[in-house]
Amino acid sequence: MHKVLIVGEHDGRVLNPATAKCVTCAQGIPDADITIVLLGADTSQVAAQAASLAAVKFVLRVDRPENAHPLAAVFAPQVAALAADYSHILGPSTSFGKDLLPRVGGLLGVAQVSDLMAVEGAYRFRRPIYAGNAIVTVEADSSRKLIATVRVASFQAAPGGGNASIESKTLAVALPTHTRYVGAKSGSTDRPDLQTAARVVSGGRALGSAENFKLLFSLADKIGAAVGASRAAVDAGFAPNEMQVGQTGKIISPEMYIAIGISGAIQHLTGIKDARTIVAINKDGEAPIFEVADIGLVGDLFQIVPELTRLIGT
Amino acid sequence: MQKIMVCIKRVVDYNVRIRVKPDGSGVMLDGVKMSVNPFDEIALEEALRIKERGSNIEVVAVSIGVAETQQQLRTALAMGADRAILVQTDVAVEPLTAARTFLAVANKENPDLILLGKQAIDDDANQTGQMLAAIWERPQATYASKIEISAGCACVTREVDAGLETIEVDLPAVVTVDLRLNEPRYVKLPDIMKAKKKPLDVTSLDALGVSSAAQHKTVKTEPPAQRQKGVLVKDVAELALVLKNKGLI
Numbered sequence: 001m002h003k004v005l006i007v008g009e010h011d012g013r014v015l016n017p018a019t020a021k022c023v024t025c026a027q028g029i030p031d032a033d034i035t036i037v038l039l040g041a042d043t044s045q046v047a048a049q050a051a052s053l054a055a056v057k058f059v060l061r062v063d064r065p066e067n068a069h070p071l072a073a074v075f076a077p078q079v080a081a082l083a084a085d086y087s088h089i090l091g092p093s094t095s096f097g098k099d100l101l102p103r104v105g106g107l108l109g110v111a112q113v114s115d116l117m118a119v120e121g122a123y124r125f126r127r128p129i130y131a132g133n134a135i136v137t138v139e140a141d142s143s144r145k146l147i148a149t150v151r152v153a154s155f156q157a158a159p160g161g162g163n164a165s166i167e168s169k170t171l172a173v174a175l176p177t178h179t180r181y182v183g184a185k186s187g188s189t190d191r192p193d194l195q196t197a198a199r200v201v202s203g204g205r206a207l208g209s210a211e212n213f214k215l216l217f218s219l220a221d222k223i224g225a226a227v228g229a230s231r232a233a234v235d236a237g238f239a240p241n242e243m244q245v246g247q248t249g250k251i252i253s254p255e256m257y258i259a260i261g262i263s264g265a266i267q268h269l270t271g272i273k274d275a276r277t278i279v280a281i282n283k284d285g286e287a288p289i290f291e292v293a294d295i296g297l298v299g300d301l302f303q304i305v306p307e308l309t310r311l312i313g314t
Numbered sequence: 315m316q317k318i319m320v321c322i323k324r325v326v327d328y329n330v331r332i333r334v335k336p337d338g339s340g341v342m343l344d345g346v347k348m349s350v351n352p353f354d355e356i357a358l359e360e361a362l363r364i365k366e367r368g369s370n371i372e373v374v375a376v377s378i379g380v381a382e383t384q385q386q387l388r389t390a391l392a393m394g395a396d397r398a399i400l401v402q403t404d405v406a407v408e409p410l411t412a413a414r415t416f417l418a419v420a421n422k423e424n425p426d427l428i429l430l431g432k433q434a435i436d437d438d439a440n441q442t443g444q445m446l447a448a449i450w451e452r453p454q455a456t457y458a459s460k461i462e463i464s465a466g467c468a469c470v471t472r473e474v475d476a477g478l479e480t481i482e483v484d485l486p487a488v489v490t491v492d493l494r495l496n497e498p499r500y501v502k503l504p505d506i507m508k509a510k511k512k513p514l515d516v517t518s519l520d521a522l523g524v525s526s527a528a529q530h531k532t533v534k535t536e537p538p539a540q541r542q543k544g545v546l547v548k549d550v551a552e553l554a555l556v557l558k559n560k561g562l563i
Binding site: 072095099100102103104105106107109111113114124128129133134136137138139141144176178181183184185195199223231234235242247248250255256273277278279281285290291292293296298299303304308312 | 448
C-alpha cells in the first residue's frame with residue numbers, strides 16, 4: 001500500500017479545485033491510500049468539501065492561528081512533520097503548491113518531481129521540460145519519500161460522493177516568525193476562475209490597450225468564460241499578471257480556449273495545449289497559433305469579436 | 315545590507331528551438347547557444363539596483379556547471395556583479411543538490427540576501443530557491459514582482475494565482491524573482507572589457523563537501539504529442555455555426 005498525503009489548497013471557505021485534481025493523480029499510484037491535509041485558521045468548512053471527494057480516505061485538519069495565511073515557511077515544517085506516516089506527498093502545481101512543496105522537500109532532504117503530468121508507477125512519472133517542448137520519464141528512488149507537484153491541467157477533478165473521516169490534528173512543531181503576511185490584492189471578479197473555467201477567452205498584444213480588452217469581457221460574459229491574456233499583453237499593461245496564460249503564467253485545460261490576437265509563442269502554447277478545442281482569431285494567417293488551433297479565423301479581431309458576441313445567443 | 319548573492323544557471327538560450335534526440339536520451343545541446351537563465355538575469359538586475367541605491371553593497375554571482383559556465387558569469391560581471399564563483403562540475407545537478415551547493419557557498423559568504431530566478435527555463439523545476447531557504451533555515455519570498463529593502467527586512471510583492479500578495483521577511487532571506495520585477499540592462503562593450511579583470515573563483519562540489527548523487531533518474535525524453543492542425547473558417551457567421559454545432563456555445 002502507498003500512503004499518499006495531498007496538501008489541500010483553500011481560502012478558508014472553498015477548497016481549490018486543484019486539490020480534486022491531485023486526488024485523481026494520486027489514484028494513479030498503485031494501491032493508494034489517500035489523505036488530504038488542510039492547514040488553516042479554521043478549516044471546518046473546507047474539510048467537509050475535501051471529505052466528499054471520492055477515493056479520499058482521511059482528511060486531516062491542522063487548525064492554528066498561525067496558519068491563517070498560506071506562508072510556505074510556516075506550513076512546510078508542519079507538512080514535513082506529518083510526512084513521517086506517508087510514502088508520497090503531493091500538492092498542486094499552483095503558486096501555493098510550487099512555493100510550499102520544495103520547501104518541504106528541502107526540510108526532508110528529498111528531491112522533488114515538479115509538474116507531474118502522468119503516473120506510470122508508484123515511483124515513475126512523466127513531466128514536461130523546456131516549456132513543454134520535451135517530456136521526460138523520471139524514476140525516483142523508491143527507498144525515499146516521493147514529493148511531487150501535480151500539473152493540474154493534466155488531470156480531471158475527482159468526483160464527489162465520498163465520505164472520508166475528518167480528524168483534527170495537533171502538531172508540536174515550532175513555527176518561525178521570520179515571515180509575515182502583509183496583504184493581498186486580487187482582481188476578483190464575478191467571472192469564472194481562469195484556472196478551472198470550462199471556457200476561456202484570451203487576448204494578446206494585438207488588442208492594443210487595456211480598454212480594448214472590454215471586447216473580450218463582453219464575449220466572455222456572453223458565454224460564461226474566464227478571461228486570460230498572453231505574456232505580451234500582460235507585459236504591455238493591458239491585463240493584470242493573474243490573467244497570464246503560459247509557461248510562466250497559468251497552465252489551463254478548458255473545454256474551449258478562444259485565442260484572440262495571440263500569435264502563439266511556444267511559451268503561450270505550453271499553457272493551453274491541453275484545451276479540448278482551441279479557437280484562434282488573428283489577422284496574420286501565418287501565426288503559429290493556427291498550427292495548434294482546431295478552428296481558425298483569419299481577420300480583424302476588432303470586427304470579428306463584436307460580431308461574434310452579437311451572433312451568440314441570437 | 316552588505317552583500318547580495320545571486321545564483322545563476324547556464325541554460326539553452328530562450329530563442330533556441332528545442333529538439334529531442336531521436337534515441338530519446340535527451341535534447342540536442344551540441345552547438346546550441348547558451349545564456350544566463352532569463353529569470354536569473356532579472357535577479358541579478360535587481361541586486362544591481364539595490365546595490366546602486368545603497369552604499370558599499372557587494373554583489374556576488376554564483377553558478378554551478380561545466381567550465382564554459384564562466385561565459386555566463388563573465389556576462390554577470392559585465393552587467394555589474396563585483397565578483398563571481400563557479401562551482402565547476404560536469405554532472406547535471408538536481409535542484410536539491412544545487413540548493414546544498416548554494417548553501418555551502420552562503421555559509422562562507424554570509425550574504426544578507428540571496429536572489430535567483432523562480433525557475434530555470436530548461437528543467438522548469440521551480441525548486442532551488444525554496445529548497446535553499448529551507449536548508450538555510452531562512453525565509454523565502456518566491457515569485458517577486460517588487461522588492462523593498464528596509465532595516466533588517468524585505469517587503470516583497472509576489473505574483474500568485476489570485477493576483478498579488480505582499481509578505482515581509484527578515485533578512486537574511488531567499489527571494490526568487492518573476493518576470494515583471496524589472497527589465498535587465500544591456501551590457502556595454504567597455505563593461506565587457508572591465509569584467510575580464512574582475513575576480514572569478516573556481517571551486518568544486520568536493521571542495522564544498524557536496525555530493526552530486528542524484529535521487530532521480532531520467533529514463534526517457536520524448537517530443538510532446540502534437541495537436542492536429544484544424545480547419546479555417548471563412549467568416550464570423552461560419553465560426554458561430556461551427557461552435558454551435560460542436561455544442562461549444
